[in-house]
Amino acid sequence: MTTDDATLVLGVDLDGVCADYEGGFRAAVVRQHDRDPADLPPQTVLDQFTEWGLDPESFARTHRLAVTEDRMFRHMRAMPGVSEALWELSDAGVWIRIITHRLCVNWAHEVTAADTAAWLDEQRIPYRDLCFIGAKPDVGADIYVEDSPTNVLALRAAGHHTIVFDQAYNRHLPAPRAHDWPEVVAQVRAVLHARQRQARLPLD
Ligand SMILES: [Mg+2]
Secondary structure (H helix, E strand, C coil), X not given: CCCCCCCCEEEXXXXXXXXXXXXXXXXXXXXXXXXXHHHCCCCCCXXXXXXXXXXXXXXXXXXXXXXXXXXXXXXXXXCCCHHHHHHHHHHCXXXXXXXXXXXXXXXXXXXXXXXHHHHHHHCCCCCCEEEECCCHHHXXXXXXXXXXXXXXXXXXXXXXXXXEECCHHHCCCCCCXXXXXXXXXXXXXXXXXXXXXXXXXXXX
């Protein structure tokens, strides 16, 4: 099955949107560095966890072990309601395209790809494409759901309708914004209905 021009393609980011990446990484930092979770608050700036006292080198080492030993991508928590929301949109005819930049860790690609696919199945998340890609504007979706300020700005600069998935580190970005998955569903349904109305207009 392939998309045609009438199909609405929803580009869905994984970390910070479908999956609680920060919570998964926090658990790994607690285990690896014997830290108190109370000292690891939500990030207000999305970077390599400098607010938790990590430098680039310790972040890289900790992240690699989080993937290969803690198996973070296999065990992290799903965002509330993500499965139900994506099933509802999929049943309404929306094409779900998962887009992630998770292959940024060298020499951990096998476990990253396998754990990501296993997690998506376990969490009952429907999708038709799974894209491991850094250049997100290149995947050709109609609407994107994204939490990273850098990615939101790049997608919008390329002219793409992008819904900000609310996180403490992206509150400075303008609307459209969704605070949870039911809000994503409502916004995507509104676009879908507008398209369907347009398609029913009589031709001159
Ligand atoms: Mg993300």
